[in-house]
Amino acid sequence: MQDAVLTKFLLRHPSVLVFLGMLAVFTIGVTVLSEGFGIGVVSTSLVKTLGKTLCLALAAIAMDLVWGYCGILSLGHFAFFGLGGYMIGMWLMYARTELIVLKANAAAALPLTPQELSDAIGVQIFGVVGGSEFPAIWAFSDSFILQLLLVVLVPGILALVFGWLAFRSRVTGVYLSILTQAMTLALALYLFQNDSGLRGNNGLSGLQNLPGLEETSQADVSLWFFWGSAFALGVCYVIAKLIVESKLGNVIRAIRDDESRVRFLGYNVEGYKLFVFVITAIMAAIAGAIYYPQAGIINPAELAPIASIYLAVWVAIGGRGCLYGAVIGAIFVSLLSSFFTGGQIPNISLGFYTIQWVDWWLVLLGLSFVLATLYAPKGLGGLVDKFKKA
Amino acid sequence: MRFLLTIIMSVMLAVMSLSATTAQEADAFRQVLSDNYKLIQRSSTKTVSPVLEAIQNTNFQGAAEFLDKWQEKELWFRKSDNAFVYVETDDKKTYRLLDVVDGTGLGEVPKKEIKQIKPNSGVRGLLAARLVQFQLTDPDVEVRRKSLESINRDPKLEHLEALRIAIEKETDAGLLAEFARIERILTIKFDEDPAARIEALNSFSGALSIDVRASLNLLLTTKLAVAKTLPEDINIARVIVPDQTGVNPDGSAFRLHGLLDMGGDQTELTRDAAYDMLVKANLAPATIDPAARKEILIANIEDGKIGKLNVSELDSDEARDSAYSDLVLLGKAEAFLTEDEQDQLISEHIFYASYVETNQEVTDVAREVLNDINASVTLNQFFDLALDGISLASIYFLAAIGLAITFGVMRVINMAHGEFIMMGAYSGYVVQQIVPNYTISIIIGIPVAFMVTFAAGVLMERLVIRHLYNRPLETLLATFGISIALQQLAKNIFGTQARPLTAPDWLDGAWVINDVVSISWIRIAIFVLGILFFCMILFVLNKTRLGLETRAVTQNPRMAASMGIDPDKINMLTFGLGCGIAGIAGVAIGLFAKVTSELGNDYIVQSFMTVVVGGVGNIWGTLAGATMIGFLQKIIEYFNPSNTLAAQTYMIIFIIIFIQFRPRGLIALKGRAAEA
Incomplete structure (x- = not known):
C-alpha cells in the first residue's frame, strides 16, 4: 500500500527520480575513482570534501524548506547543524579516549575501577581546559545509541522551545531573523566558555578516528561517510519533497505568502511553522552529525552567526522554493569557495597590483550575492526553470 | 632700571644671609662631630641616639647625606686627627679624601692612613629611622610627599616615631592631612597603647581607601587551629564546625543553612580538611x-x-x-580509620580561628570599623556599577543610534551597519596618520568619518537598497553580502592586525571619585557624545523639514509624494544620515576598542537587539533599550565577574524571553504608525 503511494508520488514528480539518479551516479562514480575501493584517481581528502559538501547540501535543503517554502528566514540553522556535530562528537571522543586509556592500562597490575577509568578519561578530554570531572551533559556520552538519539533530541527540543516562544508571540519576518541570530550568538558564546563542559574554544577534536577502527585506513572510512552523506541527502530530499508536495506543503507555502489570511481561514499557523522549524532543525542536526566526523574537529567558531548566514547565501544563490536549487547552491558555492581559497586559481597580475584570490574571493562572493539578490531572486535554480521554459 | 637694581640687590642680600646661616650651621655640625668622634667611630645602639639628636639639631643641610653614608658604610676617618671624610678611589690603594661639610678635597693618602666606619645593624636601623625623619622634614614638599608614600608602602615600627616628630613641623595643609592619616595607620599597626590604637581605628570609620582596608584586614588576620578544648588565653575569632559554618568578611562565623542556601556560600573548613588538620596536629592517625x-x-x-x-x-x-582489609587481618598493611571513626574524632575536637592580634578590645573595634567600611564600600560599588552601566549603555546607544534611523525609522535592515562603524573608525585612523596632533586629528576625523560613511551610505542606497524597499528579507541578505565584501575589503587594505586610534592626552586616565568609584574620561566623552547625538537626532526628526519629510515618507510614501515630497531623495538622505552617524560612532568606539575589520561584527547583533528591545521607530526606544541592556549586562557581570562570555549569553537569553512579553519593545508605537 505504502509502496504504491510512493510509486505514484515518484511518477508524478519525475524530478525526484532524476535527482536520486544523479546522486547515485555521482556516488558510484566517486567510489570507482576513489583510493579506497577504486582506481585511486580521486584522493581521500577530495572524497572527504565531497562528502562534507553533500552534508552542506542537506543542511541547505533544510534551510530551503524553512525559508524558501515557509518564509521563516532562520539565521540559526547552522547552530543546529553544529549541535548535531557536538552530540556525535561527544561519543566519538569519549569512546576513543576510553579505548586509549584501557590500552594504556592493559599492562597495569590492577584492573581499573569505574571511578579511575572515568577520571583517566576526564583528564585526557578536559585537561586542556584545566578540568578532569565529567560535566553533567556528558552523562550519556558512553552510549552510542543514546548519544545518537541526542543528535536528534537536543537540537529538536531547542528548536521546539525557541520556536514555540517566538511563534507564540507572533515574532515574524526580520524580527525573527534577528532573534534566531541572537540565539545562535548566545549558543556560540556559551560554547566558547571553558566551563561550558564542551572544552571551550578547543572544541572536540580527533573525530575522524572511529573508535575501534584504528586499523582501518582513512581512505575506507572517508568512503563510508561519503556513502552515508549521499544516503542521508537522498532520504531527506525525498522527505522534503513529500512534505512540500502534500497538502501540508500547500499550507506552508500559503503561510509564506500571506500568514494572516491562512490564520483567518482557520489554520493553526503557529503549529505548522513550529513543525517546519523543528523538522528542519533535526535535518540540519543530522547533516552536522555526518559532517563533523569527516571534518575531524568542531569548535564554537563553527556555530558563529556568520555560518548560518552563509547557509542562507547558498540557498539564495541556488534558488529559494526549489529543493534542487538549494542543493545546487550549496554544492556550487562551497566547492567554488574551497577552489578559490585553496589556491587553485592563478593570481592575476595587474602590474601595479596582484589580485590574490584568497584575499578577494570573499569580496567577489559578497558582491555576487548582492547581484543575485537584485537580478536573480530565484537563484541558479530559477535559471534552470527559465531554461526549461525556453 | 632702579627698580631692577633694587631687586638684584635684595636677592644678593638674601643669598648672603642664607650662606651666613649655612656657615653657622656647618660650624655647629663640625663641632658636634669633633665632640662626639669616639661615639661615631665605635657606635652602639645604646650611645648613638644623643649624637644623632645633636646632629639633627644643627639643622645642617649635608647632615642627611652624612647619615646616609654612615649607614651605607661609606664614612671613613683619618687616623691622624680623627677627622671624618668621604673618600673616592680608583685603585683601592690610594684614596682621595673629601670634607664631610663642604666636599673640598683634602689630598690623597694611602689606605693605611684612614679607617672605614662599620656601624652594626642596630645602629643602621636607628640611622635609617633618623634619615626618614630628615626626609619628612625636608624643606621640599615633594621630597616629604615621596617619603610619606614610601612609608605607606612598607611601614615599619621606627617610622612611627619619626612621623610623630615630623607631624609637628609640617606646614603644608594638604600634606598634613596625609601625614595624620598615615600616622593613624601606623598607630593601629605598631602602637603599644591599646587606647591610642582604638582611637585611631575609630577615626577610620567609613573610610574607603585601600591602604586603610588593607591595614584593618591585616589586623584581623586569623589562623586556624584545633584543640581538645577551647584555649582561654587567646583572642578567639570564631569557632568552626566543619562543613557547617562559613566565614563573614569581618572574620566572624555564620551557619550554613542547607537547603535555603543560594549555592554561593561555602563552608570554611570541609570535613576532609578538618581531618587533615587533626592529622597534622598529631591528634589522629593519617588516612x-x-x-x-x-x-x-x-x-x-x-x-x-x-x-x-x-x-x-x-x-x-x-x-x-x-x-x-584481608591484608590488614594478615598484618601486611596498616589499618586506617573508617569514615565513621574519623567523624567521631572530628566531633571530639574543637576547631577555631584565632586573631594574630592578642588584644581583644582592639580586634572588636577593628571588626566593627571594618564592617562599617565594608557597608560603605558596597554602597560605593553599587554606585560604580551604575556608572559602568551608564557607560556601557552609552556605547550600545552610540553603536545602535544609526541603526535606529535606518532600521527604526526607515525599516531597512542594514546588516552592513557594523561595517559603517568600522569604516568610520578606519577613517579616523587614516586622518590620524596624516595629522599627527591627536586632538586636532579627532576634531578633523569626526566630520571626515561622517562624510565618508554618508557618501558610502548614499551610494549603497542608490545602488542596492532602493530596489529592495518592501522586501525586508532580501534587503537583509543583500546588505549582508555588502557586509562581507566590505569586511574583506578592509582586511585587504589595512591588513588583519589591529590599528590604533589614539585618544588625545586629555582623554587619558580616569576621573577618580574615591578608591572604589572611578570612570575613565573616554567613557565620559562617549556618554556626552551619546547625549549630544540623541538630542541632535531628536531635533532633526521632530523640528526640521528633513525630519518631517522623513516621517511622512516612511509612513506613507505615495501620499508624501503627492504632497510634493520627493521620496527618493528623502530616503537617500535619511539613509545617508543613519550611516554617517554610524561612522562617527565608529570614531568614538575606535578610541577604546581595537580597530580591526571585524570591529563591526562585535556590535551588529547587540545593535539590533538594542533597537528591537527598545521599540522600533522611536529614538526614545533606542535610548531605553541601550540603557536596559547596558545595565543588565553589568548587573549580570557583577554576579559573575570572571565571565563576560556567560554574561552575554544570559543577556541574549533574557532578551529572547523579554521579547515574548513585549514583542514591540519597551516603548511601542501606538496607532497608525505601529501598523506601518
Whole structure:
C-alpha cells in the first residue's frame, strides 16, 4: 500500500527520480575513482570534501524548506547543524579516549575501577581546559545509541522551545531573523566558555578516528561517510519533497505568502511553522552529525552567526522554493569557495597590483550575492526553470 | 632700571644671609662631630641616639647625606686627627679624601692612613629611622610627599616615631592631612597603647581607601587551629564546625543553612580538611588515600592473587576495600580509620580561628570599623556599577543610534551597519596618520568619518537598497553580502592586525571619585557624545523639514509624494544620515576598542537587539533599550565577574524571553504608525 503511494508520488514528480539518479551516479562514480575501493584517481581528502559538501547540501535543503517554502528566514540553522556535530562528537571522543586509556592500562597490575577509568578519561578530554570531572551533559556520552538519539533530541527540543516562544508571540519576518541570530550568538558564546563542559574554544577534536577502527585506513572510512552523506541527502530530499508536495506543503507555502489570511481561514499557523522549524532543525542536526566526523574537529567558531548566514547565501544563490536549487547552491558555492581559497586559481597580475584570490574571493562572493539578490531572486535554480521554459 | 637694581640687590642680600646661616650651621655640625668622634667611630645602639639628636639639631643641610653614608658604610676617618671624610678611589690603594661639610678635597693618602666606619645593624636601623625623619622634614614638599608614600608602602615600627616628630613641623595643609592619616595607620599597626590604637581605628570609620582596608584586614588576620578544648588565653575569632559554618568578611562565623542556601556560600573548613588538620596536629592517625592503598595492594600481589581474591576481580572500590582489609587481618598493611571513626574524632575536637592580634578590645573595634567600611564600600560599588552601566549603555546607544534611523525609522535592515562603524573608525585612523596632533586629528576625523560613511551610505542606497524597499528579507541578505565584501575589503587594505586610534592626552586616565568609584574620561566623552547625538537626532526628526519629510515618507510614501515630497531623495538622505552617524560612532568606539575589520561584527547583533528591545521607530526606544541592556549586562557581570562570555549569553537569553512579553519593545508605537 505504502509502496504504491510512493510509486505514484515518484511518477508524478519525475524530478525526484532524476535527482536520486544523479546522486547515485555521482556516488558510484566517486567510489570507482576513489583510493579506497577504486582506481585511486580521486584522493581521500577530495572524497572527504565531497562528502562534507553533500552534508552542506542537506543542511541547505533544510534551510530551503524553512525559508524558501515557509518564509521563516532562520539565521540559526547552522547552530543546529553544529549541535548535531557536538552530540556525535561527544561519543566519538569519549569512546576513543576510553579505548586509549584501557590500552594504556592493559599492562597495569590492577584492573581499573569505574571511578579511575572515568577520571583517566576526564583528564585526557578536559585537561586542556584545566578540568578532569565529567560535566553533567556528558552523562550519556558512553552510549552510542543514546548519544545518537541526542543528535536528534537536543537540537529538536531547542528548536521546539525557541520556536514555540517566538511563534507564540507572533515574532515574524526580520524580527525573527534577528532573534534566531541572537540565539545562535548566545549558543556560540556559551560554547566558547571553558566551563561550558564542551572544552571551550578547543572544541572536540580527533573525530575522524572511529573508535575501534584504528586499523582501518582513512581512505575506507572517508568512503563510508561519503556513502552515508549521499544516503542521508537522498532520504531527506525525498522527505522534503513529500512534505512540500502534500497538502501540508500547500499550507506552508500559503503561510509564506500571506500568514494572516491562512490564520483567518482557520489554520493553526503557529503549529505548522513550529513543525517546519523543528523538522528542519533535526535535518540540519543530522547533516552536522555526518559532517563533523569527516571534518575531524568542531569548535564554537563553527556555530558563529556568520555560518548560518552563509547557509542562507547558498540557498539564495541556488534558488529559494526549489529543493534542487538549494542543493545546487550549496554544492556550487562551497566547492567554488574551497577552489578559490585553496589556491587553485592563478593570481592575476595587474602590474601595479596582484589580485590574490584568497584575499578577494570573499569580496567577489559578497558582491555576487548582492547581484543575485537584485537580478536573480530565484537563484541558479530559477535559471534552470527559465531554461526549461525556453 | 632702579627698580631692577633694587631687586638684584635684595636677592644678593638674601643669598648672603642664607650662606651666613649655612656657615653657622656647618660650624655647629663640625663641632658636634669633633665632640662626639669616639661615639661615631665605635657606635652602639645604646650611645648613638644623643649624637644623632645633636646632629639633627644643627639643622645642617649635608647632615642627611652624612647619615646616609654612615649607614651605607661609606664614612671613613683619618687616623691622624680623627677627622671624618668621604673618600673616592680608583685603585683601592690610594684614596682621595673629601670634607664631610663642604666636599673640598683634602689630598690623597694611602689606605693605611684612614679607617672605614662599620656601624652594626642596630645602629643602621636607628640611622635609617633618623634619615626618614630628615626626609619628612625636608624643606621640599615633594621630597616629604615621596617619603610619606614610601612609608605607606612598607611601614615599619621606627617610622612611627619619626612621623610623630615630623607631624609637628609640617606646614603644608594638604600634606598634613596625609601625614595624620598615615600616622593613624601606623598607630593601629605598631602602637603599644591599646587606647591610642582604638582611637585611631575609630577615626577610620567609613573610610574607603585601600591602604586603610588593607591595614584593618591585616589586623584581623586569623589562623586556624584545633584543640581538645577551647584555649582561654587567646583572642578567639570564631569557632568552626566543619562543613557547617562559613566565614563573614569581618572574620566572624555564620551557619550554613542547607537547603535555603543560594549555592554561593561555602563552608570554611570541609570535613576532609578538618581531618587533615587533626592529622597534622598529631591528634589522629593519617588516612590512606586510594592511590596509596592501590600501591600497597600492588605490592602484595602473589601469584596473581591478593589474599583470597584474584587480581582481575579487583575492578571496583568495594572489592579493593575487602582485599585491603584481608591484608590488614594478615598484618601486611596498616589499618586506617573508617569514615565513621574519623567523624567521631572530628566531633571530639574543637576547631577555631584565632586573631594574630592578642588584644581583644582592639580586634572588636577593628571588626566593627571594618564592617562599617565594608557597608560603605558596597554602597560605593553599587554606585560604580551604575556608572559602568551608564557607560556601557552609552556605547550600545552610540553603536545602535544609526541603526535606529535606518532600521527604526526607515525599516531597512542594514546588516552592513557594523561595517559603517568600522569604516568610520578606519577613517579616523587614516586622518590620524596624516595629522599627527591627536586632538586636532579627532576634531578633523569626526566630520571626515561622517562624510565618508554618508557618501558610502548614499551610494549603497542608490545602488542596492532602493530596489529592495518592501522586501525586508532580501534587503537583509543583500546588505549582508555588502557586509562581507566590505569586511574583506578592509582586511585587504589595512591588513588583519589591529590599528590604533589614539585618544588625545586629555582623554587619558580616569576621573577618580574615591578608591572604589572611578570612570575613565573616554567613557565620559562617549556618554556626552551619546547625549549630544540623541538630542541632535531628536531635533532633526521632530523640528526640521528633513525630519518631517522623513516621517511622512516612511509612513506613507505615495501620499508624501503627492504632497510634493520627493521620496527618493528623502530616503537617500535619511539613509545617508543613519550611516554617517554610524561612522562617527565608529570614531568614538575606535578610541577604546581595537580597530580591526571585524570591529563591526562585535556590535551588529547587540545593535539590533538594542533597537528591537527598545521599540522600533522611536529614538526614545533606542535610548531605553541601550540603557536596559547596558545595565543588565553589568548587573549580570557583577554576579559573575570572571565571565563576560556567560554574561552575554544570559543577556541574549533574557532578551529572547523579554521579547515574548513585549514583542514591540519597551516603548511601542501606538496607532497608525505601529501598523506601518
